[in-house]
Amino acid sequence: MKYTIDKNGYYGKFGGSFIPEMLYPNVEELRLNYQAIMQSPEFKNEFQYLLRHYVGRPTPLFFAARLSEKYRAKIFLKREDLCHTGAHKINNTIGQILLARRLGKGKIIAETGAGQHGVATATVCALMGMDCIVYMGKLDMERQRPNVERMRILGARVIAATSGNMTLKDATNEAMRHWINHPTDTHYIIGSVVGPHPYPDMVAQFQSVISEEIKNQLQNDIGNPYPDYVVACVGGGSNAAGAYYHFLNDEHVQLIGVEAAGKGVNTNESAATTALGKVGILHGSKSLLMQTEDGQVIEPYSISAGLDYPGIGPLHAHLFDVGRVQFINATDDEAMNAGIELSRLEGIIPAIESAHAVAALSQLTLSEEDVVVLNLSGRGDKDLETYIKWGRY
Amino acid sequence: MNRIHELFKRKNKNILSVFFTAGFPKLDDTKTIAIALEKAGADIIEIGIPFSDPVADGPVIQQSNKTALDNGMNVKLLLKQVTEIRKTVKLPIILMGYLNPVMQYGVEKFCAEAKQAGVDGLILPDLPIREYETECKSFFHINDLLNIFLISPTTSAQRIIEIDKASSGFIYAVSASSTTGSKTDLSGEQENYLQKLKGMKLKNPFLVGFGISNCAAFSKVCRYGAGAIVGSAFINLLKNTSSMEEDINRFVKEMMEG
Ligand SMILES: Cc1ncc(COP(=O)(O)O)c(C=O)c1O
Numbered sequence: 232m233k234y235t236i237d238k239n240g241y242y243g244k245f246g247g248s249f250i251p252e253m254l255y256p257n258v259e260e261l262r263l264n265y266q267a268i269m270q271s272p273e274f275k276n277e278f279q280y281l282l283r284h285y286v287g288r289p290t291p292l293f294f295a296a297r298l299s300e301k302y303r304a305k306i307f308l309k310r311e312d313l314c315h316t317g318a319h320k321i322n323n324t325i326g327q328i329l330l331a332r333r334l335g336k337g338k339i340i341a342e343t344g345a346g347q348h349g350v351a352t353a354t355v356c357a358l359m360g361m362d363c364i365v366y367m368g369k370l371d372m373e374r375q376r377p378n379v380e381r382m383r384i385l386g387a388r389v390i391a392a393t394s395g396n397m398t399l400k401d402a403t404n405e406a407m408r409h410w411i412n413h414p415t416d417t418h419y420i421i422g423s424v425v426g427p428h429p430y431p432d433m434v435a436q437f438q439s440v441i442s443e444e445i446k447n448q449l450q451n452d453i454g455n456p457y458p459d460y461v462v463a464c465v466g467g468g469s470n471a472a473g474a475y476y477h478f479l480n481d482e483h484v485q486l487i488g489v490e491a492a493g494k495g496v497n498t499n500e501s502a503a504t505t506a507l508g509k510v511g512i513l514h515g516s517k518s519l520l521m522q523t524e525d526g527q528v529i530e531p532y533s534i535s536a537g538l539d540y541p542g543i544g545p546l547h548a549h550l551f552d553v554g555r556v557q558f559i560n561a562t563d564d565e566a567m568n569a570g571i572e573l574s575r576l577e578g579i580i581p582a583i584e585s586a587h588a589v590a591a592l593s594q595l596t597l598s599e600e601d602v603v604v605l606n607l608s609g610r611g612d613k614d615l616e617t618y619i620k621w622g623r624y
Numbered sequence: 625m626n627r628i629h630e631l632f633k634r635k636n637k638n639i640l641s642v643f644f645t646a647g648f649p650k651l652d653d654t655k656t657i658a659i660a661l662e663k664a665g666a667d668i669i670e671i672g673i674p675f676s677d678p679v680a681d682g683p684v685i686q687q688s689n690k691t692a693l694d695n696g697m698n699v700k701l702l703l704k705q706v707t708e709i710r711k712t713v714k715l716p717i718i719l720m721g722y723l724n725p726v727m728q729y730g731v732e733k734f735c736a737e738a739k740q741a742g743v744d745g746l747i748l749p750d751l752p753i754r755e756y757e758t759e760c761k762s763f764f765h766i767n768d769l770l771n772i773f774l775i776s777p778t779t780s781a782q783r784i785i786e787i788d789k790a791s792s793g794f795i796y797a798v799s800a801s802s803t804t805g806s807k808t809d810l811s812g813e814q815e816n817y818l819q820k821l822k823g824m825k826l827k828n829p830f831l832v833g834f835g836i837s838n839c840a841a842f843s844k845v846c847r848y849g850a851g852a853i854v855g856s857a858f859i860n861l862l863k864n865t866s867s868m869e870e871d872i873n874r875f876v877k878e879m880m881e882g
Contacts, residue, residue: 239754249723251680251749252774253798255783394686400677407679414778414801512724512750513677525698526728527676 234479240428245545248427250515253411262429268333281325286315292448297576304597309606318609319470320351324420326437328355331418338362338417342406344371344399345537346378347609348422353387363387366405368398371536378613396530399540403514423467424544427515431544438473445604446477462487463606464587466537468544470608489591491533492560502531504543505551505558518548534563535583561590571624582609626768627716627744628793639851640880641668642858645688647697649862658709660869664876673721680749682805684856699729703741710742720747732763739767745793747772753790772796777817788826795830805856808835810844818848839882
């Protein structure tokens, strides 16, 4: 229980709910109700039904033989890329939209970086017949164009965020502003384990299905539910939180988080928050944050739109702080090469976010007996243009 | 005695508090603007500490934050400017901003230096009551800085009472469920909210802010509260002015007298 949230919404010294009063009633309504709703049998049934029959869970745990041969370990891929809509993001949007309906909200807003969370939100809104607005940085709209059109086909309105670097952070600002302006009829589906309490805890719980399945699948496959390593990329940290969740108290399972180094951690064009950040407050929680001496948020950079965020969720800041998770990072080039490598070795083109996790394999000191679970958070369809532009394949 | 308390002892209606962003439109305009506001007859000067990600603000104040940061404004420089302003200006000065820049400066150091510079109160909209009381209050107290909390139309009556208890000086009543600078028509619903607030007989007076852009709106909200806070409308003026002091004078007079 060392890694669960305390009664004030903190993981260790990180978390809390640092929001202006205009957001307080919304967030408080959620805080007072989320646990009871999520624990109710009727909610659980509906959530599990949709995960199974709509999302396609459980997702396979695939033994990657050729990748294993190359890295001399037993590598399993948790195939979140096979979820409906192509990434783990939908585990959370299904959960949150069911919650929003029970809170009587008719309208949904979301922010998105890579567009995966936006698509996952637009999808569940279509499924439930709810109004959907997605904020997306103008730059991200350009680099993830297929996802913009997917959201529109699904009936969502996509609004360009034109402030700052026009990426995920700015889209999040705009979504929060929208919520301030529409406090009663709207639920904000945050796409990662970030934001004010209770979001980080709620999103982590919805994503925890990933590690629950990994445990069962490993038990069946190798007769032992515990891997030696769990590896996941970290943008805000939702796929990682889901992949770690049921292993957090099993200290012998080594947890690895892979951040985006962009062009390199020393280049000023990076998104490696644990390497470059300090304690700070953004988007409603206290966490690690890339910022100047004066406390201004630094615009991050990564080739991957889903990792292009200057912070990480407070759970991860805590896991980093106490040393439970080892954070490493991969550059644009390392990730792209790893993406090509996975395509060639296993016939799986990963999302560029997930390719960062693949790139970490070469940085780990593995032995032949080591069981490694790599959370393949999404598929590469949305990234074809980036792969093509990069061109080295 | 704190200048905010002094003001409210002397005057309990039609108080005009004017907000602008430090270092906007030019880095050194902070002082010129503050002096002009006092001369024109404003009652409180509220200076914004610029932040890269002002989530509670609409486009006008977002832009002024960005310009100010591009101009090189930061907390240290702002405190220096306030020290300069205090050489002549007698009005209460409040600093308003997001928590992160203050936290990076160090809350204890910030409070001590703010007091030194002549600041009377702080408005940090993303500082929660609990964290204020456990981590900040003592520094506010020893430096005689008042902490001004916000309430909004969706704040429950029970919470308003809680906020009233934690506040000193005045309460900042946000006029509508909106970010700053949204057009307010002061609809029946908003008037009901202000009427309800007035009827609660809180220990602190309240000023109404967000979307107050002209004399009509100012006098309307002054029927309920002790006065109003004007921000975006004033920043729009600063953006477009060619003779700053004159325009500020006219703006304040028009706001207060119609
Ligand atoms: C496939 C994929 N993986 C990872 C991420 C990063 O988010 P998180 O760190 O919350 O899992 C994204 C975000 O868009 C994504 O699309």
